[in-house]
Amino acid sequence: xxxxAHDRAALVRTLAEQHRHxxxxxxxxxxxxxxxxxxxxxxxxxxxxxxxxLSVAEVHGAVSFYHDFRTAxxxxxxxxxxxxxxxxxxxxxxxxxGTRSRAAAGELGEGTEVAEVFCLGNCALGPSGTLDGxxxxxxxxxxxxxxxxxxxx
Amino acid sequence: xxxxxxxRDAAALSVGADDVAAVLEAAPGVSVVRTGSRxxxxxxxxxxxxxxxxxxxxxxxxxxxxxxxxxGGLDDLPERCLGPVEEHPWLRDQRxxxxxxxxxxxxxxxxxxAAHGGWxxxxxxxxxxxxxxxxxxxxxxxxxxxxxxxxxxxxxRTVLAGEADQKFVCCNLDEGDSGTFxxxxxxxxxxxxxxxxxxxxxxxxxxxxxxxxxxxxxxxxVAALRRxxxxxxxxxxxxxDVLGSGVRFDLHVRVGAGAYICGEESSMLESLEGRRxxxxxxxxxxxxxxxxxxxxxxxxxxTLGTVPMVLADGGAAYAALGTGRSRGTQVFQLAGNVRRxxxxxxxxxxxxxxxxxxxxxxxxxxxxxxAVQVGGPLGGYLPPGRFDLPMDYEALAEADAMxxxxxxxxxxxxxDLARLARFAMEFCAVESCGKCTPCRVGSxxxxxxxxxxxxxxxxxxxxxxxxxxxxxxxxxxLCAMGQLTPMPVRTALRHFPEDFDRTPEGADx
Numbered sequence: 001x002x003x004x005a006h007d008r009a010a011l012v013r014t015l016a017e018q019h020r021h022x023x024x025x026x027x028x029x030x031x032x033x034x035x036x037x038x039x040x041x042x043x044x045x046x047x048x049x050x051x052x053x054l055s056v057a058e059v060h061g062a063v064s065f066y067h068d069f070r071t072a073x074x075x076x077x078x079x080x081x082x083x084x085x086x087x088x089x090x091x092x093x094x095x096x097x098g099t100r101s102r103a104a105a106g107e108l109g110e111g112t113e114v115a116e117v118f119c120l121g122n123c124a125l126g127p128s129g130t131l132d133g134x135x136x137x138x139x140x141x142x143x144x145x146x147x148x149x150x151x152x153x
Numbered sequence: 154x155x156x157x158x159x160x161r162d163a164a165a166l167s168v169g170a171d172d173v174a175a176v177l178e179a180a181p182g183v184s185v186v187r188t189g190s191r192x193x194x195x196x197x198x199x200x201x202x203x204x205x206x207x208x209x210x211x212x213x214x215x216x217x218x219x220x221x222x223x224x225g226g227l228d229d230l231p232e233r234c235l236g237p238v239e240e241h242p243w244l245r246d247q248r249x250x251x252x253x254x255x256x257x258x259x260x261x262x263x264x265x266x267a268a269h270g271g272w273x274x275x276x277x278x279x280x281x282x283x284x285x286x287x288x289x290x291x292x293x294x295x296x297x298x299x300x301x302x303x304x305x306x307x308x309x310r311t312v313l314a315g316e317a318d319q320k321f322v323c324c325n326l327d328e329g330d331s332g333t334f335x336x337x338x339x340x341x342x343x344x345x346x347x348x349x350x351x352x353x354x355x356x357x358x359x360x361x362x363x364x365x366x367x368x369x370x371x372x373x374x375v376a377a378l379r380r381x382x383x384x385x386x387x388x389x390x391x392x393x394d395v396l397g398s399g400v401r402f403d404l405h406v407r408v409g410a411g412a413y414i415c416g417e418e419s420s421m422l423e424s425l426e427g428r429r430x431x432x433x434x435x436x437x438x439x440x441x442x443x444x445x446x447x448x449x450x451x452x453x454x455x456t457l458g459t460v461p462m463v464l465a466d467g468g469a470a471y472a473a474l475g476t477g478r479s480r481g482t483q484v485f486q487l488a489g490n491v492r493r494x495x496x497x498x499x500x501x502x503x504x505x506x507x508x509x510x511x512x513x514x515x516x517x518x519x520x521x522x523x524a525v526q527v528g529g530p531l532g533g534y535l536p537p538g539r540f541d542l543p544m545d546y547e548a549l550a551e552a553d554a555m556x557x558x559x560x561x562x563x564x565x566x567x568x569d570l571a572r573l574a575r576f577a578m579e580f581c582a583v584e585s586c587g588k589c590t591p592c593r594v595g596s597x598x599x600x601x602x603x604x605x606x607x608x609x610x611x612x613x614x615x616x617x618x619x620x621x622x623x624x625x626x627x628x629x630x631l632c633a634m635g636q637l638t639p640m641p642v643r644t645a646l647r648h649f650p651e652d653f654d655r656t657p658e659g660a661d662x
Contacts, residue, residue, distance in 0.1 A: 022405075023445065026427030031369075031408060058428070065429035065586075066410030068369050084331030085526055086562045088576070089489030090517065118413060118580065120370050121334040122164050123562070124194035124487060124494025133372075137167035 005043060011036065012044045016051040025052050026062055030069055039070040075113035077151050079103070079144065080130045083116045086123035091140075095127045099144055108144070109151030155183050155223075156203040160256065162190035162341050163373040164334070170198040172216040180223060189342015191256030192496025193235075193243055201238055210238035243493065243512065248474065250482045251459045252335075252498045255342035260377055263384050266345040272390065274461030278353045279398045286357040287313055290460065292468030294480025299325055299416075299453030300528065300557040300633070302479075302546045305460075308450060311440035312358040315448030320360035322351050323425065323444060326367040326374065326454045327409050327416040330529025332488040332560035335496060336454040339484075340367070340374035343458070344381035345390075348404060350457035352395060353464055354450050355402040363402065364444070365454075366421050368409045378406045413584035417632045418451040420586060431588040432632040453558070455484055476502035479545035479556075487513045489526075489562035506540030508561055520565035524649065526573075528557025530580055531637035533644035534570060553644060555637070570649035574642045575603040581638040592635025595626040599642070609655035616646070616653060 015032045019025035029048055033040055045059040052059075063069045081087075081096045096116060103114045122128040125137030131147050159165075159174040177200075178185050193199055196212035200222065211218075211227050212235055218227065227233040235241045249255075258265040266272070278286045291306030312320060324347060328336040340347060351363045367375050382404050385391040393401045407425055409415050415424045419433035422444050443449025459481070463471045472480045479501035487494045491513035497503075509515075509525055516522055524534050527544075533554030535542070542552055549556045564573075578599030585592045599622055605615045623639035630636045646653060 024425050024427040027407065027410060027424065031410070052427075054427075061429050062427065065431075066412050068409075068411035082331075084580075085530060085573070085576070086332040086488040086560075088573075089562055089564045089568070117370065118584070119329055119331045120163075121328060121337040122167050123332045123334055123489065123560070124491065125164055125167060125197065126489070128167065135163055135167045135373075137164060 008037070008041065009043065009047050012047045013051055016048050020051055026054065026059065030063065034069065038074045039072055042071065076111035077109055077113070077132055077148070078130075079108070079112065079114045079148075080117040081114065081139070082118065082120055082122075082126065082128045084119040084123075086119070087126035087128055090126045092127040095139060095141065095144075098141060108148045112148065112151060156186060157183055158186050158188050158201040158203070158208060160190040160197065160199065161187040161260075161373075162197075162338060163371070164194050164338070165190050165197040165199070166373070168197050169215060173198050173200060173214050173219060176216045176219040180219065183223070186259050187261075188258065189255045189260050190338060191238060191244060192252065192338065192498075193238075193241075193493070194495035195491075195493040196235065199235075199238075204237075207237035207239060210235040210241065247498050248482050248500055249498050250462050250471070250474070251455055251484055252339065252343075252496060253462070254346065255338060255496075258343065260342050260344055261380060261384075263345060263388050263390075266343070270465060271345055271461070272349060274464030275349050275353055275390070276396070278356055278464045279396060279400065283313060283357050283359060286353065286464065289464060289468040290357070293463040293471040294468075294475070294478070295456065295459060295463060295471065296479070296546065297453055298455035298459070298483070298558065299418075300330075300555070302556070305452060305456055308440050308452070309354065309358050311438075312360070312448045312450050315441060317447045319362065319445075319447050320358055321444040321447055321449040322354045322358070322360045322363040323421065323449055323451045324351055324363065324365040324454055324457050325416065325418060325421055325451055326365055326371070327421055328371070328454070328558070329368060329413040329416045330531075330558050330560055332526065332562035333486050333529055333558045334488070335484040335486050335559065337371050337374050338496060339454055339458045340371070341377045344377045345385065346458045346461055347378065347454055348381055348385045348390065350460035351404060352390065352402045353460050354452065354457060356395075356400050358448070358450055360450065361401045361403065363404045364425055365404070365406050366409060366415070366425060367406060368415070369411055375406060375408055382406060412586075413580075414586045414632075414634060417634060419632070421451070422449070429586070431586045434631060455558075474500040476500070476543065476545050477547055479547065483544065483556070483559050485544065486560045487563070488560060490516045490518055490565050491563045492517050501545040502543045504540060505535065505542050505544065505561065506537075508544070509540060509563055513561075513563060516563060516565040518565050518567075520567065522563055523566040523568045524564045524570060526562045526564075526641060527560070528555040529560050530577060531555075531633060531640055532557045532560075533640050534573065534648060535644065536648045539648075553640070553647075555640065570645040570652040571603065571607055571655070574645040574653075575600060575607065577638055577641040578603060581634060585634060589629070589631040589635060591626045591629035592631070592638070595622050595630075595635065596638060598622055599626075599638075606653055607655055612653065612655060619646075
């Protein structure tokens with residue numbers, strides 16, 4: 001095991017141990033690792049399983065079920081746009097399609113990823129989305145342009 | 154010193170409320186209080202200034218507006234100055250019960266909560282026996298606000314009667330339905346009401362531990378709840394001896410991980426236990442064997458947030474509102490293509506038209522309303538011809554629609570209902586937990602079939618197939634997701650058949 005892998009395993013163990021006495025500790029522990037390390041690595045699964053007295057299959061099962069748990073490092077910037085009904089009613093789908101093609105063409109900064117989300121609870125002020133985790137309402141292409149200006153430097 | 158109120162609600166933040174608050178905080182002679190949102194989301198950021206006439210509201214305030222606002226420069230602009238907010242027709246004619254404090258109080262202040270009637274329900278509950286508390290909730294007629302509308306008191310009675318070493322109370326704040334945001338706004342704007350409702354529920358059924366399950370898409374609600382829980386512990390409203398009564402109640406805030414299905418109660422319980430959020434077959438119901446197999450109250454946030462009012466004012470006072478078997482008020486949420494979206498809390502029985510044409514004021518685009526979807530992604534699509542329908546559980550069910558969680562999403566005449574029907578199936582395919590075949594496979598087949606319809610391929614045969622598929626899904630699925638995904642599909646077909654009449658590519662009409 002390399003030093004970095006060793007350090008990672010030790011950190012994951014410490015993070016998981018903070019939750020081992022809770023009931024149903026797996027999701028809180030997975031969130032904690034995501035928060036600290038940005039994604040879940042397959043090598044984390046046996047460590048989590050060991051600390052929380054679960055099988056590796058149970059950890060893998062939970063990680064693969066939930067959309068939030070990434071198994072690859074996060075992109076440099078992330079735009080999540082709502083594709084659900086209330087935002088569709090005000091052009092959310094077109095905004096999503098347009099933003100995706102602009103990102104693919106590299107117009108929104110290098111490494112910017114555009115993902116779909118189904119409802120951010122901002123349904124009266126759509127189209128809604130998050131840019132690097134910050135919620136924005138009444139979005140359109142020009143707003144996204146302005147909000148991503150820094151990313152293109 | 155002038156006191157100015159600026160919402161910290163996520164919707165207000167999404168359109169710049171923090172920038173406005175920052176400028177106001179830097180202004181001399183101004184004291185800023187951060188509140189939840191009044192629910193006039195069309196006016197956000199809505200800034201209120203304390204005056205001897207009451208709190209005067211200013212709509213759509215930007216940071217650049219602040220100097221003019223403070224100098225009285227917006228006062229003569231009717232579009233911007235709403236006058237005393239509580240006298241504004243949009244708010245004045247509502248009946249705020251569950252949302253009585255939202256937008257009014259500082260949600261971080263336990264004292265402000267108490268000053269606005271907080272904890273009165275809990276104090277009264279602790280003076281009654283658990284059986285009496287359950288009886289009050291039964292008498293109130295309160296039904297589950299998550300969508301199913303099951304009588305809350307009856308659910309509590311089942312849990313109270315259960316014998317177990319441990320019972321639980323779970324608050325479902327996995328509000329994933331598009332067009333709904335009331336749970337979020339309550340959690341952000343009046344989190345102590347949820348804490349109080351859960352402690353009352355715990356006392357009533359003999360549960361000493363509670364969990365609030367909040368979706369991860371709601372980080373502001375998570376933060377507000379965590380803060381409120383911590384503060385409630387400090388002030389003796391949670392812990393081993395609630396208000397010196399000897400009653401114990403511990404409360405934990407848990408965060409989901411991006412799975413719509415976890416709003417389904419049994420799937421939420423699986424998730425709380427740390428597993429894949431796959432639904433459970435019933436029986437047993439959660440009230441008998443819920444979290445970790447123990448008797449568990451699972452209620453929606455709006456239900457639990459209403460409980461303190463029911464206990465404070467008595468079940469009969471709440472039951473005096475409403476219509477038929479739908480008692481009390483419902484927190485309606487107006488969303489989508491609306492001129493004035495937001496929260497409208499009214500007794501059950503208001504018509505769809507009153508909400509869409511009255512409160513919402515038609516569409517934001519100014520084009521005619523063509524369709525509304527009531528009750529979230531699993532709810533029915535209705536045309537303006539059905540706007541006379543009253544918003545109550547039974548009346549909507551009779552019209553093959555559903556009230557759900559009280560959301561109303563509006564579309565203008567550019568809506569394509571065949572595409573929306575396809576989206577209903579697509580959403581189900583993405584979010585199905587996969588446990589039962591009708592939902593997991595049916596939704597994928599639904600997308601394929603509707604794609605053929607959209608391409609004008611053998612339309613009538615494919616629509617026949619689609620109806621078969623809807624029948625199998627609605628009858629054979631384990632939970633509401635698979636059972637109800639056919640509702641938007643079938644109502645779109647029934648009320649908007651012309652949208653499905655696609656011409657084959659390259660054919661002449």
